[in-house]
Amino acid sequence: MDTIGSSTYKKIKRDIIFGELKPASKLKLDELKKNYPVSLSTIRETLNRLSSEGFVIAEEQRGFFVSPFSKEDLIEIANLRILLESYALNLSLKNGDTDWEGNLVAAHHKLSLIENKMDNKNKDIVESWKKYDWEFHLACIAACGSKNLISLHSNLFDRYLRYQIILLQFRGDEAIDEHNQIYNFSLKRDADSAIKFLKVHIEKGLEHALALFKEQT
Amino acid sequence: MDTIGSSTYKKIKRDIIFGELKPASKLKLDELKKNYPVSLSTIRETLNRLSSEGFVIAEEQRGFFVSPFSKEDLIEIANLRILLESYALNLSLKNGDTDWEGNLVAAHHKLSLIENKMDNKNKDIVESWKKYDWEFHLACIAACGSKNLISLHSNLFDRYLRYQIILLQFRGDEAIDEHNQIYNFSLKRDADSAIKFLKVHIEKGLEHALALFKEQT
DNA sequence: ATTAATCAATATTTCAAAAATAAATTATAA
DNA sequence: TTATAATTTATTTTTGAAATATTGATTAAT
Numbered sequence: 159m160d161t162i163g164s165s166t167y168k169k170i171k172r173d174i175i176f177g178e179l180k181p182a183s184k185l186k187l188d189e190l191k192k193n194y195p196v197s198l199s200t201i202r203e204t205l206n207r208l209s210s211e212g213f214v215i216a217e218e219q220r221g222f223f224v225s226p227f228s229k230e231d232l233i234e235i236a237n238l239r240i241l242l243e244s245y246a247l248n249l250s251l252k253n254g255d256t257d258w259e260g261n262l263v264a265a266h267h268k269l270s271l272i273e274n275k276m277d278n279k280n281k282d283i284v285e286s287w288k289k290y291d292w293e294f295h296l297a298c299i300a301a302c303g304s305k306n307l308i309s310l311h312s313n314l315f316d317r318y319l320r321y322q323i324i325l326l327q328f329r330g331d332e333a334i335d336e337h338n339q340i341y342n343f344s345l346k347r348d349a350d351s352a353i354k355f356l357k358v359h360i361e362k363g364l365e366h367a368l369a370l371f372k373e374q375t
Numbered sequence: 376m377d378t379i380g381s382s383t384y385k386k387i388k389r390d391i392i393f394g395e396l397k398p399a400s401k402l403k404l405d406e407l408k409k410n411y412p413v414s415l416s417t418i419r420e421t422l423n424r425l426s427s428e429g430f431v432i433a434e435e436q437r438g439f440f441v442s443p444f445s446k447e448d449l450i451e452i453a454n455l456r457i458l459l460e461s462y463a464l465n466l467s468l469k470n471g472d473t474d475w476e477g478n479l480v481a482a483h484h485k486l487s488l489i490e491n492k493m494d495n496k497n498k499d500i501v502e503s504w505k506k507y508d509w510e511f512h513l514a515c516i517a518a519c520g521s522k523n524l525i526s527l528h529s530n531l532f533d534r535y536l537r538y539q540i541i542l543l544q545f546r547g548d549e550a551i552d553e554h555n556q557i558y559n560f561s562l563k564r565d566a567d568s569a570i571k572f573l574k575v576h577i578e579k580g581l582e583h584a585l586a587l588f589k590e591q592t
Numbered sequence: 593a594t595t596a597a598t599c600a601a602t603a604t605t606t607c608a609a610a611a612a613t614a615a616a617t618t619a620t621a622a
Numbered sequence: 623t624t625a626t627a628a629t630t631t632a633t634t635t636t637t638g639a640a641a642t643a644t645t646g647a648t649t650a651a652t
Contacts, residue, residue, distance in 0.1 A: 161614095163634075197635055198637090199635070200635065206421075206423050207423045210427035218377075218643095220644070221603070222604095231522075234522065306455055310527065379605075436613080436634075437632090
């Protein structure tokens with residue numbers, strides 16, 4: 159079971175990542191109260207958490223805003239994700255045991271299933287694809303041995319994902335292939351190659367997003 | 376000027392870092408209200424922010440606790456700080472302009488002044504040493520060009536500092552020398568050597584803290 | 593016409609008090 | 623002793639209102 163607080167946290171965070179609350183838009187407390195039927199204090203607690211996590215900007219005495227989009231921000235987040243995820247992947251491939259390997263196989267299998275039936279822009283599927291995509295990347299680095307590293311990475315993953323989802327729904331075959339490469343080299347414990355394709359994976363998504371950046375705003 | 380919210384945030388965070396609120400201790404809302412004379416909602420907002428930042432643990436329906444100490448946690452944080460600060464330092468040494476260099480010289484000078492008159496365990500001085508130590512490390516990486524990187528690093532710096540301050544007040548001449556090495560190689564734009572001494576700097580502090588770990592709890 | 597100052601409207605911030613809900617403790621019965 | 627029920631305690635959530643700051647519009651002054 160969830161408390162009201164934690165479930166509205168999840169809802170608002172989700173709505174920011176999926177663009178239902180648009181980048182840079184003002185988060186008026188009264189209006190939020192209509193869409194998320196909880197009390198003001200609960201909403202303020204949620205927004206305070208989200209601002210610590212970079213999804214919301216809190217301007218003193220002026221209220222809350224969804225974090226805006228910018229090229230620079232996107233590039234920074236992509237590079238930080240590469241830095242942390244590469245580091246974690248390297249550790250994970252050194253330490254991963256049988257359980258880790260089993261989970262990775264399962265996560266990759268589930269992701270493959272959904273990626274193959276994804277004929278773009280099906281809203282329902284995008285949301286569950288997000289879930290399996292995340293679980294695959296998490297499974298890769300799960301054996302890195304550092305809870306703090308995983309939690310920092312999780313935050314960057316979500317912030318990167320927000321750009322990906324809002325700017326472009328899904329990148330298609332290219333991304334599927336990259337996932338396969340990361341997967342195969344991970345099972346071989348070939349850290350250098352796995353990291354190489356992880357970088358390609360994130361950088362390709364970055365390029366895609368940057369190209370679309372001006373079109374959408 | 377500060378809002379009541381942001382100034383209690385600073386106070387509570389400071390008290391956690393300096394150990395006035397002890398690791399793993401329960402943060403009862405009523406008691407906090409006595410020590411920090413603000414309303415319950417303000418306190419809860421603060422604790423929610425601090426829990427997103429890793430200083431506080433929020434257990435659903437069971438309240439808030441100061442994040443506990445553990446060897447594993449300390450090691451993880453030290454390694455993450457090395458990872459992020461090395462990365463940032465490397466970028467900064469590539470990009471730093473005249474202003475950056477001037478600020479670094481100033482920051483190092485101020486730090487030197489205070490480090491030389493630090494005859495250990497003077498409580499007032501520890502607090503301003505923390506400030507100048509932080510400003511020196513920040514000055515080093517200031518030209519890295521990534522706001523997100525600096526803000527992630529700032530969080531890890533504070534969490535690492537909490538262990539350092541609570542476990543050992545000050546490490547003395549050794550640390551001063553390390554600061555000087557980082558400084559000198561930074562001015563020479565010798566990233567490899569600067570990073571090498573940065574690692575030594577953090578790892579020595581880590582060893583020190585780990586050695587003392589059992590004595591204090 | 594532009595700038596400054598004033599006033600009203602709007603929104604955020606903060607507080608206080610109480611109802612709802614869950615956890616922890618104690619007392620009771622098997 | 624164990625399990626269950628009742629009590630106490632603490633957190634979570636809501637409500638409503640007061641204090642404070644910002645915004646926008648109106649008016650006055652340069």
